[in-house]
Amino acid sequence: MRPNNRSKDSLREIKIEINVSDYAEGSCLISYGKTKVLCTASLDEFVPPFLRNTGKGWVTAEYGMLPRSTHTRMPREAAKGKQSGRTVEIQRLIGRSLRAVIDLKKLGEKQIIVDCDVINADGGTRTASITGGFVALYLACKHMEKKRQIKEFPITNFVAAVSAGIHNNAAILDLEYEEDSDAEVDANFVITGNGKMVELGFTGEESSFTEEQMNQMLALGKKGVAELIEMQKNVISHNG
Secondary structure (H helix, E strand, O other), X not given: OOHHHOOOOOOOOEEEEEOOOOOOOEEEEEEEOOEEEEEEEEEEOOOOHHHOOOXXXXXXXXXXXXXXOOOOOOOXXXXXXXXXXXXXXXXXXXXXXXXXXXXXXXXXXXXXXXXXXXXXXXXOHHHHHXXXXXXXXXXXXXXXXXXXXXXXXXXXXXXXXEEEEEEOOXXXXXXXXXXXXXXXXXXXXXXXXXXXXXXXXXXXXXXXXXXXXXHHHXXXXXXXXXXXXXXXXXXXXXXX
């Protein structure tokens, strides 16, 4: 039996609270069960040097875990003087995922920085960051459109992410930490609203896996992302 008596194909309780920051152009607090991530999208009038005078904008992301987001306090990475490889990997994943659904030409020579700060970690922080980061990005673009800072709305599709895995020889959706730490296989899926794949990742943590198991996890991932995108659409539609 899974924690909270979830079925194998069920998401955790998902909550998305929007406009939680008074200052960011777009923001939300997203929860995948006990995992909570604050996502803010901020407008920067300057693009990276490689995009200057190209007419194209940029979307990038930064990711971090607060010291007491885990069971014991972890030192701030700033205190260490550098980011961990895990942090760099995750924020690059978030940035790639968000750039997959925005027309950078319509953004113009502006940059949007999406910050994803993990308040509480219980598995799935990267997938929650992508799903919440998109909501923050969408709201920021709507804000810019209302302020006439862009001529055309640049978002081309929705995008969300979820995990799946093999645990006790069974394929399950949206692993929380208790399951993730003990899973034989771990997978992450980033998929758009029209079903196109942005990123798929399968890792045999303790064992190899079959093509049939891979397809089972993919089917769960597609189902979970479809449900998450419906939640994104619902919360955004209430933003006015």
